[in-house]
Amino acid sequence: MILPTRSVLRPHQPPRSLREAWLALTGLSAVFLFEMLDTSILNVALPTIGRDLHASTLALSWVTNAYAVVLGGLMLVLGAVADRVGRRRVMVVGLVLLGVASLATAFVTSAGELVAVRAVTGLAAAMTTPGSMALAFRLFDDEGLRVRAITLISTVGLVGLAVGAATGGFVLAVAPWQILLLVNVPVAALAAVAIRLGVAPDDLSERHSEPPDVAGGALATITIVLALVVPSLFVDGGARSWAAWSAAVATVVAAVLFVLRERSTAHPMLDLALVSRPLVAGGLAYKAAAGLAVAGLGYLVTLQLQLDRGWSPAHAAVGLLPQVAVLVAGAAFVGPFVRRVGLGRAAWLSSVAVVAGLAVYALLGTGSYVWVALSLVLVGAGLRVVGVVAGMNVLTGLPAERTSVGAALVDTASQVASAVGIAVGGTFLAALFADDLTSGAWTPAQTADFRTAVALAAATLTVLAAALVLWAFLRTRATGPRA
DSSP: OOOOSOSSOOTTOOOSSTTTTHHHHHHHHHHHHHHHHHHHHHHTTHHHHHHHHTOOHHHHHHHHHHHHHHHHHHHHHHHHHHHHHOHHHHHHHHHHHHHHHHHHGGGOOSHHHHHHHHHHHHHHHHHHHHHHHHHHHHHOSOHHHHHHHHHHHHHHHHHHHHHHHHHHHHHHHHSOTTHHHHTHHHHHHHHHHHHHHHSOOOOGGGSOOSOOOHHHHHHHHHHHHHHHHHHHHHHHHOTTOHHHHHHHHHHHHHHHHHHHHHHHSSSOSSOHHHHTSHHHHHHHHHHHHHHHHHHHHHHHHHHIIIIISOOOHHHHHHHTHHHHHHHHHTHHHHHHHHHHHOHHHHHHHHHHHHHHHHHHHHHHTTSOHHHHHHHHHHHHHHHHHHHHHHHHHHHHTSOGGGHHHHHHHHHHHHHHHHHHHHHHHHHHHHHHOOSOTTSSSOOHHHHHHHHHHHHHHHHHHHHHHHHHHHHHHHHHGGGOTTO
């Protein structure tokens, strides 16, 4: 960490370098580290948790789903709240809640109690996750510093994602699983103190002052929660599941009601005119394409390496390292690349790399592992850039008083698209592979069915991601090179 030149930033005086903002960036990086580390470090402990708490398969699935659904469902609403009452204030309150919820893990005695703790943790994450990008964006006036700051924060998080599973496995060898969640307590405390001291209070002129749209917030939450649950229902029940199709219809109805509400009310929670701005709409589409690709590809490759190629879990984890290496090492190239080509061109070029990676996997992924590695590298390289510039475009295209809800929109688009990406893979496998995937040695016909399902799922993801990228490119090309 670079040594500071000052301890606390003075209000309304933007820092002129990352060095001057070291304290704020430390806190914001800790927030993103928690988000990336939390899920990956917990997944490896699920078998241990199941044995310790005598949890069913359904209960274990909700240990992770409760966090994801609450986080995705409430980010947009809490982003709107942060724009009204203060981004730093909501961030600090969320970090305190995170510390309390994580501390409660030490007293959990049943799967139901752990699910409740994870739901509260998701609430805390919904208060803090969008704020990390929003506060980093508002911290600086200079566009180059904003790109560097968001790149730094995301790099710290990606390191956490890369080491999460290995760290979790090591800890479980010497300590109880509760330690994996209790580690959030010091992380939350560090982040709260650093942000409280390093980030100036919100300028009143940059707060959203309109009355809250309670009905719009409720409809937005219902729509997003349903959109996150529907993909899981399709994965579990297949394309013929009545529950999945019923939930899908309910999602569409809730979305239509939300749009009607926001168009008719005088003070909408989410001004659809702002969302339709080229920079905002294009940035969200680029982010959704990346989320769709990364989640869908990760799901398919993980299953393929272990079930089709017969690799052990540890070997499969090594097989995913090319993407992890690109994500972490690519931080040094994001800033220079964006400066050279501009935000707009960087967004569509990196998104094209994501689509190319999916296309390689769809066409050649069932052959040599070399093609799998190439697809992982292309998607990882594209994500490393678009993860920064798509968010930058969205926040640049919104008024200052809507920064938090803009960051929440970016994260929500990624969450929903990730769920859809996994659902596409799961649905094709459920439809084309008749038997249990984990039943043991496959017949040649089963192997052929699996590979056909993987290829069709990857091709579908390629088409969906390409459509999003093309739409975003056409939407933003008239905004000029700075877009």
